[in-house]
Amino acid sequence: MSAPPRQDDSRSLAQQLTQILTEITPAERRAAHMLLANYPVLGLETVAEFARRTHVSAPTILRLVAKLGLSGYPEFQRCLRTELEAQAQSPLSKERFSPSGETPPDQGTGLASRLQRFQETVAANIAETFRNIPAAEFEAVVGLLADEKRRIYLIGGRFTDGIGRYMSAHLRIVRPGVTHLIGQADNWRDHLLDMGSRDVLIVFDIRRYSDDLSLLAAEAAKRRVTVVLMTDQWLSPVAGSARHVLAARVLVPSNWDSTAAILTLVEALLAATTEKIWPSASRRIAALEEMRNRAAGPD
Amino acid sequence: MSAPPRQDDSRSLAQQLTQILTEITPAERRAAHMLLANYPVLGLETVAEFARRTHVSAPTILRLVAKLGLSGYPEFQRCLRTELEAQAQSPLSKERFSPSGETPPDQGTGLASRLQRFQETVAANIAETFRNIPAAEFEAVVGLLADEKRRIYLIGGRFTDGIGRYMSAHLRIVRPGVTHLIGQADNWRDHLLDMGSRDVLIVFDIRRYSDDLSLLAAEAAKRRVTVVLMTDQWLSPVAGSARHVLAARVLVPSNWDSTAAILTLVEALLAATTEKIWPSASRRIAALEEMRNRAAGPD
DNA sequence: TTCGCGATGTATCGATTTTTTCAGGATGCG
């Protein structure tokens, strides 16, 4: 045939599918309808299975895929996975495709709607992060933090250092032996000497991962230090040295990544830890407050 | 019958995965974590792609799959697709607290349900915070941040200082004249001298409000400095000296308050500001990266 | 130090899957 119009394949495959629904052959249409009804799972099966369930032959499926402008079945599946991934990153928006082609209410460009989208994405990130956090992993880290015989060292990268600082500020209140490592490479070399197998190093590292941190973590691991990594969904290379990993979603509609989910994770850890050691922590807090009052009193 | 090797494979693969997380090898654990963070899409890729993205080898993936009690990778993918399908068939199944009678199965005290409640509260805090933020106030602050002729000073309290650090780390990249004030009372006295009516002081202060910060803000206001306050829903006393106030919800089921909503607000400010000054910011970023490369190059 | 074991990646083979080719058959039109 002559040149395929190929308007734009930027839209979701489901939408594109409904659009070409009238101009394709009957067998292809059956398959297309079935795919829409079981979107997108059916398309993730093999061609043979897809064909079997839709009661057409494999070549018919392939021809349908070709009419979507894709180069082949693998590319078709790649598209589906990409959509699925994007959807997972904003599960709250639900993006329930309306077969009637009804355009989503949409997506204004005004500040208000952009803010709302930002907020929704962050909330979704947090929800999705917590949904798959291994409870055992979480509890193990709480156990480490609650063990007052261990020393806790924290360090973060350029953007995550603030969270490390936040965590250490809280931890220091409820337990002794908390150190926030700052500065660049040189600084923590000294601290490494003090670390042993009973100590814990908590590393914050999100993408544009820091080589320095990887080095530090590797060194610490070699010294039997228990390394805990807080990272993004793509996992920092520090994971290679880490005993425990907590991964959080960071993708938001912005030029930057969002550390909100990581922060929330940290807050959850702090909440659980504080509760676990509340007997000793409350005594400690009382002592701290008394000290502060005594310092401020004579003033 | 004697013990079957696998007692139950009825649960979701994600759950099962977290269960065996402790008894598998490091490389497998890395892959498992990444899968959980990108669940389930990553598992729908080919073995080779899965392996590539997780920086392990294909056999490691297959061994991991085998340890889940599955007979092979195809069966693994079938499970994932089945889960996906089941999930799609109950559209709003999860995470909907029904205000009506129908009690959600677990208001339990187990770790899992506590975590979920924590996460839900944080998400609600963020949503509620954004719902009530005056757009004009938000825009005004963005306007200040985007004005490169102004100098920006940031300071936080004991717990919020990390967020100040986080914000300054980003701001410094996109614009000049950003200073993060640290230390206690003495330190910022010096900086006060440099501040003038064209400058901006961003104060983070949540409850147990800091007297020091109130003093600083009052002094700055006297010098015609534009004071911006990021605080909790009960408003820090700094509000008296502030030109602009952005309040966020902080209450969560924990001994501590949550700064997640404040952080999200900061990230939204950064996103809007960065976009607003993108032409100059992008040039600045390019220059910074070139500098970094030049520093790392001769190595 | 040496030995042994478990963990991990490389290379390879076999199996499955995708793609293409081609022929049967339906449909519409003159």
Place this chain on the structure above:
DNA sequence: CGCATCCTGAAAAAATCGATACATCGCGAA
């Protein structure tokens, strides 16, 4: 009624993928 066109599926061919055997590395014990 006959022909042309297009749709469709069976089967072979090509490509890719999953599984396995094996070598290597690192770590801990004796």
